[in-house]
Amino acid sequence: MLGKVLVFLGGLLVVALFVALLAPLFIDWTDFRKNFEDQASRIIGKKVTVHGTVDARILPFPSVTLHDVRVGQEADGTPLVQIAEFSMDAELAPFLSGEALIFDMRVSKPNVRLRLLKDGTLDWMRGSLPEIPAKSVVLESVHVEEGDILFIDEQTGRTRHVTGFNAQMSARSLAGPWRMEGDAALDGEHGNFTVSSSQPDDNGVLRVRTRLMPDRHPVNVDLDGELKLVDSKPDYMGSFTAGVSDKQAHDSADQKVEPRIKGRFELTNDRIRVPEYRLEVGADDDPYVVTGEATLDTGSKPEFLLTADGQQIDVNRLGSNKGSNGKTNRNPTVSARQRLNSLIAIAAAVPVPQVPGKATFRLPAIVAGDTTIRDVQLDLEPAGTGWKIDHAIGALPGRTQVEARGNLMLQGEPNFIGNLVVASNQPSGLASWLVGSVDPSIRQLRQAGFSADVSLRHEEQRFENLEIAVGSAILKGRLDRQVPNDKDPPRLAVDLAGDALDLDALRALTGLFTGQDSDETLFDHRITAHLQAGKFMAFGVPADNVDTSFSIAGGALTLDKLSVRNVAGAEITATGRADGEPSHYKGSGEITFKAADPGPFFEMLRQHLPHHPVMDRLVRNAAWYGNTALRGAVTLGGDQDNALTVTLAGVSNGSRVNFDYRMSDLSAFTGKGTTTLEGTLENSVTSILFGQAGLDPLPVEADANGRLTLKVSANGTDPADAALTFATDKTSFTANGKVDVRPDTFLNGNIALSLESTDLDPYFVMNGIGIPQMGAGLPVKFQANVALSPDKIVFSDMKGLLADNTMSGVLTVDRKAPNIKASGELSLDKADFGWLAEAIYGPIADAKTGGLDKDKLGLPAFTGLDIGVKLSAKQVWPGIFGPISNFTANASYKGEELRLNDLAGGWNGGTLNGSVMLANSDGTGLLQAKLSLIDGDLAAVAWQRDGAPLASGRFGFAMNAEASGRSVAELAANASGSGELKLGETHVRGLNLSILSPLLSATDQIQGDITAAKVLPIVQTLLNNGEAVLPATSIPFNISAGVARATNIAAGNDVAKLSGNAEMSLPDERMRGSLGIDFNAGAEALSGAEPALRLDFAGPLTAPGRTMDVTDVTSFLSVRAFERERRRVERLQANVLEKQRLRREVALYKFTVIAREAQRQRDAAIEQQRRAEEIRLRDLARQAAAQKQAQEEARAKQQAEEEAKARAAAEARTRAETQRIPAPNGQPPQTNGPLNFNELPGIAQ
Structure with missing residues (x-):
């Protein structure tokens, strides 16, 4: 820092001296070169010589250009300052008033040499005293280009070199105030700077403000203080501020609150002293503050001291750019190794003091990029090109404690040798901070960490006495990673043993330090490993007593040993070797598999392999694979285009197993190449074969000695050629065709089915299908073509013989329906309505009595079905009065309900139409029927006698009926309806x-x-x-x-x-x-x-x-016989009466003759008797009237009796007639008196 400031000040001084050359305005242009040298030497205080040409002009404005200008020289004759070209343009008018207004000055390629003497003074300050005409020169614009400053420090023996010095300056006078902006490179570190100063006060103190902006480091440093000379030594002291500048963020939305620092400074040529500083991190209204002091003495007694004390910090409020989860300021795509490299890079960028000293840090947190280390305690000592770490403690997220002791070298090749301890009490929190996500295996860990004696270098990372804690499990051993050169892959040797080993957690923990591509990074090594654990967990699969040794090198995997005593209930051993390129692996291996119950093992495979319906079925039927023992071989890169061959042989639940799987190219795993599979199961118990084939058979035996064979051949993602065969001595089934074997479209394709069996009833029973009227035997011959698509299954060209019943049809099954839903057409030779009824109600007849079954209704024979077909049959037996011929109906079967709609057919010579519904809802039967018959043959339904019908003719009927009940007999007993x-x-x-x-x-x-x-x-x-x-x-x-x-x-x-x-x-x-x-x-x-x-x-x-x-x-016959006898008697009686009448007539004739003779005799007496007769007649009249009245009363009484007692009147007549019949036993007939032949009936005398 001191060298940079001194070099900058020296450059500033040189520029100021050259500007002073312009102060005297040369009026006498005839001797310009000599006058310029004299005036410049007087102003600068050093000898100025112009070795090059001089060009000058006055119009349109005064302008002068000097070439190869040199200032002063050292003992060896080297100039202190050498300028390639110096030029200036001035205003002419100000010269008349004695001032110089330079509006454009250019200094090209100045070369300056400054030397700091051993006593701390600048050699430039020695010599004559400069005379600066401070107020007579005004500089509007000064350009310095491609400057070069060499600063020689004789106190420390170092030399600082400033190159590419470019600046834009201005000044109201040579004494100031000055303003300067520019850029330069100090020892190759480029940056920008601005300098502004005031005029010197009476004591020669200059107020200077400086801003430094290095390019490589995103910081701005502002210095504001007083610059003065003390004992000919520069002394710059005052206050400073510094902050991080994000040059990439231009949008205010991208800006964040960066760390900033301020304090006091004292800068001399041999000492940088920061008596106090204040570092703020975080929001302006509530920052995190670190305070301390720093000293760097580069004088005769060099020393180094740095202290930092921080206050409490809320890490979540540091900065404004949080991680992707908004909880920590971290980048989840950066691995722990990259973070460590970033920290090392940052630490390496901090110069290591080359003086003895000590650095002590007690900070709640250190924020470096997106890495936050809390509760930091660092005791460091400079050690040449690095640091000696006496004690280093830090807390990472996840309550992770890191402790280290040793030597950290930063220059050249960074390395660390010492002891390292990492312990996390919340591994999930550490993982979330490091990689932005938490592996499930880490989430289950309560604690994790390791301790080791480490030697960490770029070419080797060695962990001796390694002890790894993964949860409650402890692993001990060693780990050594070597990187010999950039061409050869790194080597990794691992030897770990313990009571428990969670490979997933260990891999996830490794991923925390190597990044999210840890698996790829790991397998780029030449690995030699030996792992041994009583409890082993890998890829979420637990295992017991695992012992393995393997090596991976140059794409070759050598498995020397793998022994797993228990993985999901199975025992596995394996050995082998494979090498080559990923697409051309070659190798071989052996494997054994034993499991008393492979169900847990199959379930484990289903959970960890890509989903496939075959695996689902295998898990569901795992119980049929008990006591499995297999031995197999694996071959990679074999002959005949077999890139992979897997063969297995053994037994499983009594079945002999043979399995052969081949791939022409390993790219078949990605849907390319040819794959073939052939498997055979043989067992004397066919129900076991059915269970192993994915069905759910009952322990009921059918044919013996079954053989199940599956052959599949697929080319890429094209439909596979598949053939499934089941065969016994009495039954054979084949399914051949092209089907899709991919999981999402499994079995889509076209298949030809063929089935032939002498009796299929046992197979129905075996698979829990109770068809009606079972037990009589069901020989079957059946063929069909099946087309499977994602939406439906179409059975076409169905034809076969069920017992003696020929069938054909087409059936379409809806694969998207929740239950089995089908539609189509079905044609039969004959059908039995009773069979259909039994499919709904169960047995119809009581096997003991032959009558209707009185037991509760059974379950429907076929549940979970929704079938609608157009049914036709040559004959349908309704169970009464003969078959229905040419039967057609729209049949709908829904498991619990059967409907025959629009049924039609010929029955007993007539036409039958109608509909029938049979249902069984939770044991309650329902029956609805609507039937009509037109023009039936009565002889066909009439009772027979002596082999002939009792009736003949045509008949018809129409009826509606319904019934409900919980038994067949109750259904019949509850029937109701009507008809005609x-x-x-x-x-x-x-x-x-x-x-x-x-x-x-x-x-x-x-x-x-x-x-x-x-x-x-x-x-x-x-x-x-x-x-x-x-x-x-x-x-x-x-x-x-x-x-x-x-x-x-x-x-x-x-x-x-x-x-x-x-x-x-x-x-x-x-x-x-x-x-x-x-x-x-x-x-x-x-x-x-x-x-x-x-x-x-x-x-x-x-x-x-x-x-x-x-x-x-x-x-009637008795009455008729009685009437006939009565008429016979009446005829006899009439004959007698006729004879009596004839006798009376004869007697009357005789009497008449005698009477005529005697008439004359009586005439005389007539008159006499006339009066007596009149009297007698009057008496007779009175008697007749009385008799008539009596007769009328008798008739009325008799009529009333006859109306009240009609039958009595008949009996009375019978008795009256009986009185005339001769008495029995020869007695004479009874009469009312002797016959009177004296009078003729109806003739008055």
Whole structure:
């Protein structure tokens, strides 16, 4: 610092002396050179000689140019000042008043030599005293170009050299005030400066203000003090200020509050004394302050002293440019090594005093760039080109304590030899500060650090007696890193052993000091390592009892030993060697793997490898790989374009394993080259193979001796040729095609499937699929083409034979649906509605009783499905009345629900349409059906007798039904709905309605009473022998509580009328009904008796029993027989009465003849008797009136009795007629009296 100030002052003095040459204005131009030399010598006080040419002019203004001007000389004749060219331009008018106004002066290439003598005085000050015409010369502009100043310090033996001195100066007079701006380089350090001064006071004291701005260091130094000569020695003292200047930040938004310092200074030629200073860091309103003093004595007794004491500091408020996380002023892209190099560079930039001394720092913090070290305690001593560190303590973020003792050399090649201790009680905080992020492995550490005897140089870093603490684990050993030259890679030798080793934490801690690219930096070394730990953690994977030795050199990896007793439950050993370029590695190795339960190992692989669906499935089915023992070989750079070959062989859960993996180029890892894989699993237990293939089989055996083979060949990222084969003695399955094996598009491609098995039922059971009606055997032949895309899976060209059922179709599966969702078309030879119902409800029939199952509904056979297909079948068996032919429907199956919409087909000669829904919601079954049949063949559904249907004709129906229940029987019992059965003209065999005439004929032959027992066989015979033709009719019905009922059924023809009702119990599948037949008696009709009979049906629906009730027809026949007998008796009685009437007529004729003869005799007596007769007639009239009244009353009474008792009247007539019938047992018929033949009936006498 002293040399710089003295050189600057010397240069300033030389310039001032040359300016003084202009003071006398030479009026006498004829002898200008001599007068210039004399006047200049008088002004400067040194001999001035012009060795070159002189050019002068007066107009348009006075101008003079001098070449090779020299001032004074040393003992050897070397001039003190030598100027290549000196010129000036002056105003002419001021000369007339005795003043000189120089408006332009140029000094080119001045060469100045200043010498500081051993007594501390300047040799320039010795000699004559200068005479300066202070007030007669005004300098408006002075330019100094390419100046050169050599300052020779005889006290210290050093020489300072100022080059490239350029300045712009002005002065109101030669005595001042002066102002100067310029730039120069001191010993190669370039900078700018400004100087301003006042005029000397009466004591010769000059007030000088100086600003220094070096280019390499972003600081500004301002000095303001008094410059004077004390005993011919310069003495400059006053106050100073200094601050950091960011030349890159022009925008106010980029500016920050920089550190600044101020204090007092005393500057002499042999001593720099700062009695006090104040360093401020941070915001202006609340800065961090460091105070102290400093002394540098370069005199006869050199010494050095620096003290610094700081106050409390809030580190978060230092500066305004915080790190990326806003918490610390650090740059996360700078590594600890770079920070240390930055600190060393800064320290190296601080000159090491070449005098004995001591530096003591007690600071709350040191801020160097973006590095903050708190609670700093430094006790240093200069040691030649470096420092001897007696005691150094500092606290880094993360409660990290750093202690060091030793020798730090800074000049030449920096190095440190001593003891180093680093201990962090919060490693995550240290990591956040150093690299801006916290590795998860470091976040889990409570403490970390190391201690070692170190020797740190650029070409070697050696850590002896190394003890590393990573959490609670302690590692001991040594570490040696050597950098022989720039061409050869560095060498790293590591030997560490301990009870626990966390490689991730150790790597992360290494990254703190080497930067975020620590892995890349580390593997640039030639590494020789031996690691041994009881507990080992690497890449987040724990392991036990790890012992490994390996070396890495020139791209070659030699694994001498790797023994891991337990890594995620597996035991692994490996040896091998590989070398070469990354794209042309060559080498080989061996590996063994043993695991009783490889599940944890698979899970560990899934967590640390790139995601792939195969690994997910492997983890899920890890239990099927128990007791795995494999031995394998790894080959790099083999023949036949095999850059990598991995072979494994062994056993896993009883399966023989063979695995072969090959890569033509290691670039296949990045999607280039050819990759092939072939694996084979063989096991006598096929369920194990299914589990190892990724399925979830039950421990149920199917075929024995299974073999599973997978072959994959991929070229780059193109779809791979894949072939999967499963084979046993009875079953074979193949899948061949091109598929994508990348994780995001896994298995996308085209595959041809083929399956053939003599019985697939055991495989369904093995995989937990309970298909309906299982157990009868299911031989299968099936083929299909499968196209897999990210959105869907298309099964096309499906064809096969399921048992004896041929199927074909197309099916599309939606891969984005949460469940299995599919749509398409499916064609079958035949289908069973009962099978579909069992898929929803479980078993339909009770295996023991054969009736409907009364147990709770089972689970649907296929859950998690959403399938909609257009179903067609040549035959569908509904379970009653024959199959449905040419069946089509839009089938929708959603696991718990089956819908058959828009179903159509031919059934029993007619056309069936409608829809059916079956559902099972948490054990509650639902059934909805809407069906209609048009123009069906009644003969196809009618009951059979003697191999022939009982009825024929056309029929149809329409019905709606629904049911719910928790069992199949309950479903049937809760059915409800309604419908209508429509019958066309119907021919009913065994229903002869024209039996009345032959029945009458047959019963007329019956002797005795006509009874039902006698009538029944006759009616049965007659009824069965013949058929009835019935006209078209409609029969409505309803379904309630599981019973279908039809009431008030009516039909008939001209010979009989039919009426009846029927009901059918759905749960029991039984029916009950009756059919009444009322025969048309015609002329045989009888009052009070009808020729009718009733047929009762009851029993199973398919073949109900029939009974016949002939009570009514028997009564009719009995009444008819009675009437026939009554008419016979009446005819006999009429014959008798007719004979009696004829006898009366004969007797009357005889009586008439006799009467005529006697008439004359009586005429005489007539008159006599006339009066007596009149009297008698009047008496008879009175008697007739009374008798008439009595008769009318009797008739009224009789009519009332007849209306009240119609049947009694009939019985009365019967009794009246019976009285005329001859009495039994030969008795004479009863009469009311003797017959009167004296009078003719209806003729008055």
